[in-house]
Amino acid sequence: MNDGAPAFLAAVRQVLGEQAVDSSEEGIVRYGRNLLPGGDRRTAGIVFPSSTGEVQTVVQLANAHRFPLYSISTGENRGLGLKSPIRPGSVIVDVGARMNRILAIDETLCFAEIEPGVTYQQMYDELGRRGHTLMMDTASGPPNGGIVGNTLDKGAGYTPYFDHFGMSCGLEVVLGDGRVLRTADGALAGSQTWHLSKYGYGPFLDGLFLQSNFGIVTRMGVWLMPRPPAIRSFFFIFPDDEDFGEIIDLVRPLKLNNVVPSLLKVTNDLYALGTETTYPFERTGGRTPLPDGVRRELQREHGLGAWLVSGAFYGASDEVLLPLVERVKAHFGRSGKARYVSHEEALVQPIFDIHVATFSGRPTASELSLLNWRPGGGNCWFLPGLPMKGEVANQQQALSRRILREHKLEFIAEYVCGPRLARALHVIVFNRQDPEECQRVMRCYRALLHAYAEAGYPVSRAPLDFQEEAMARLETFPGVCADIKHALDPNAILAPGRYGIETRK
Numbered sequence: 329m330n331d332g333a334p335a336f337l338a339a340v341r342q343v344l345g346e347q348a349v350d351s352s353e354e355g356i357v358r359y360g361r362n363l364l365p366g367g368d369r370r371t372a373g374i375v376f377p378s379s380t381g382e383v384q385t386v387v388q389l390a391n392a393h394r395f396p397l398y399s400i401s402t403g404e405n406r407g408l409g410l411k412s413p414i415r416p417g418s419v420i421v422d423v424g425a426r427m428n429r430i431l432a433i434d435e436t437l438c439f440a441e442i443e444p445g446v447t448y449q450q451m452y453d454e455l456g457r458r459g460h461t462l463m464m465d466t467a468s469g470p471p472n473g474g475i476v477g478n479t480l481d482k483g484a485g486y487t488p489y490f491d492h493f494g495m496s497c498g499l500e501v502v503l504g505d506g507r508v509l510r511t512a513d514g515a516l517a518g519s520q521t522w523h524l525s526k527y528g529y530g531p532f533l534d535g536l537f538l539q540s541n542f543g544i545v546t547r548m549g550v551w552l553m554p555r556p557p558a559i560r561s562f563f564f565i566f567p568d569d570e571d572f573g574e575i576i577d578l579v580r581p582l583k584l585n586n587v588v589p590s591l592l593k594v595t596n597d598l599y600a601l602g603t604e605t606t607y608p609f610e611r612t613g614g615r616t617p618l619p620d621g622v623r624r625e626l627q628r629e630h631g632l633g634a635w636l637v638s639g640a641f642y643g644a645s646d647e648v649l650l651p652l653v654e655r656v657k658a659h660f661g662r663s664g665k666a667r668y669v670s671h672e673e674a675l676v677q678p679i680f681d682i683h684v685a686t687f688s689g690r691p692t693a694s695e696l697s698l699l700n701w702r703p704g705g706g707n708c709w710f711l712p713g714l715p716m717k718g719e720v721a722n723q724q725q726a727l728s729r730r731i732l733r734e735h736k737l738e739f740i741a742e743y744v745c746g747p748r749l750a751r752a753l754h755v756i757v758f759n760r761q762d763p764e765e766c767q768r769v770m771r772c773y774r775a776l777l778h779a780y781a782e783a784g785y786p787v788s789r790a791p792l793d794f795q796e797e798a799m800a801r802l803e804t805f806p807g808v809c810a811d812i813k814h815a816l817d818p819n820a821i822l823a824p825g826r827y828g829i830e831t832r833k
C-alpha cells in the first residue's frame with residue numbers, strides 16, 4: 329500500500345503532533361534544494377522526531393504506508409546533496425532538528441555521546457565553555473554541519489583524529505524494520521563501555537550504517553583528543569604544476585614514519601586562492617576555462633605558487649615543536665624549490681588560516697567562499713583516491729586537468745595525504761543557473777568517473793546525481809548490499825537507491 333504522502337503525513341501528525349510535520353510549499357522547496365548539476369529534488373514533506381522512540385514510530389508508520397523516507401542530520405552536505413533526497417517524492421526525516429543535544433562529555437576518558445543534530449560549532453563552543461581542555465576534529469566545510477551526518481557519509485578532517493568513523497564508537501540505530509540496535513558494547517543493557525570499546529562482541533556492524541540505507545542513526549559516541557598546549561602549522565609553496573609528483577614523494581615518508589601527526593594537505597593554486605577571489609571574467613574576455621597565463625598572474629597576486637603544502641605538529645610547547653618544524657624545513661628544502669611560510673605568517677593571512685583552523689579543530693566558514701569562484705552557486709565534488717607515489721600523482725593530475733579543460737572547467741583540487749593514500753578532493757564550481765553548463769558538468773563528472781575507474785581508482789563518496797553510477801561499476805558488492813537491505817529493511821522504506829543500494833529483486 330502506498331496511499332500517498334498526505335495519508336502518511338497525517339498519520340505522523342496524529343501520533344507525534346502538528347509540530348513534527350512540515351508539508352508547507354516553502355519547506356518542500358527548501359529541503360529539496362541542492363547545489364548539484366542534476367537539479368533540485370522535491371520532497372513530499374519533512375518530519376521532525378524528537379527522540380529515538382519517535383524515529384521508531386515514523387519508521388513503523390512508513391512501513392505501514394509503504395512510504396519512502398530519507399534521513400538527514402544537519403543537511404549541510406554541500407556539493408554532495410545538501411538536504412535533498414536521492415529520490416524525489418520521499419519524506420525527509422530531519423533527525424537533527426530536534427535531536428541536537430550533547431548528551432554527555434567524559435573529560436577523563438575523552439569522549440562524548442551526541443545526538444545527530446550536534447554541529448561542529450556547537451561542540452567547539454561547548455568544549456570552549458569547559459576550558460578547551462579537549463579538542464574535536466572538524467571538517468573544513470560548514471561549521472553548522474554535523475558530526476553524525478559527516479561521519480555517516482565517511483567524512484574526514486585533518487588532525488590526528490581526522491578519521492571520523494575511526495574516532496566514533498558505538499551507534500544507536502533504528503533499522504528499516506523498526507527495531508532499535510545499539511552496536512558493539514551498547515548491545516548489553518546498561519553497558520558502561522559502549523563508547524569505549526569500538527569492536528564489541530561478534531561481528532562488527534557499525535560500518536553497515538555508513539553510506540547506506542539500512543538504518544537511521546539516533547545516537548553516537550565520538551572520541552575527543554586532549555588539546556595540546558601548543559599547535560604549530562607549517563607551509564611550503566612550490567612554483568610549478570609538475571612539482572606535484574615530487575611533493576607527493578616528499579610527503580609520503582613523513583606520514584609513513586609518523587614524523588608529522590596531522591594529515592598533510594597539498595592544495596593547488598585555485599583551491600587556495602578561490603577562497604578569496606572569483607573567476608576573473610574581465611581578464612579572459614568572458615571565456616572559460618581559465619588560461620594558464622591568467623592563473624600565473626593570480627598566483628603572483630596572492631603570494632602563492634602552483635601548490636601549497638601544509639601540516640601541523642602538536643606538543644607541550646612551541647620550544648618542543650620548533651625543532652620538528654626545522655626538520656620538515658630541511659626535508660622539503662631538498663627539493664630546492666620549496667618556499668617556507670611560518671605559522672605566525674599564516675595566522676594573519678586568511679588563505680593560510682583555513683589550514684591553521686582545521687589543524688586546530690576550530691570550525692571555519694572561510695573555505696566556503698570557494699563556492700563563489702564562478703557565479704550561479706553550482707558545486708559538485710569528485711573524490712577518487714591517489715596512491716602516494718609521485719609518478720601516479722602526475723598522471724592523475726594530467727588526467728584531471730585534461731578532462732576538466734575539455735569541459736571548460738577549472739582543476740580545483742586539494743590532496744589530503746596519509747601514508748599510503750591521498751584523498752583527491754576535486755571541487756567543480758559552476759553556474760547552476762546556466763542549463764548548458766549544468767549539462768557540461770554532468771558530462772565532465774561522468775568522464776572523470778569513467779576515466780578514473782578504467783585506470784583502477786574508485787571514488788570514496790559521491791554526489792546524489794552520481795551515486796547509482798558509481799555503485800554500478802562495482803562487482804558483487806551491489807548484490808550483497810541488496811541482500812543486507814532486504815534483511816534489515818524488507819519494505820525498502822529507507823532511502824531506496826541511496827549510494828546505489830536497492831533491495832533484492
Ligand SMILES: Cc1cc2nc3c(=O)[nH]c(=O)nc-3n(C[C@H](O)[C@H](O)[C@H](O)COP(=O)(O)OP(=O)(O)OC[C@H]3O[C@@H](n4cnc5c(N)ncnc54)[C@H](O)[C@@H]3O)c2cc1C
Nearest residue numbers: 401402403404405406467468469473474477478483484545
Ligand atoms: C568548502 C567545503 C569544504 C568541505 N570540507 C569537508 C571536509 O573537510 N571533510 C568532509 O568530510 N566534508 C567536507 N565537505 C562536505 C560537507 O559539506 C561536509 O561533509 C558536511 O559536514 C556534511 O554535511 P552534514 O554534516 O550536515 O551531514 P548530513 O547532510 O546531515 O548527512 C550526510 C548524509 O548522511 C546521511 N545521514 C545523515 N544523518 C543520518 C542519520 N541520522 N541516519 C542515517 N543516515 C544519515 C544522509 O543521507 C545525508 O545526506 C566540504 C564541503 C564544502 C563545500
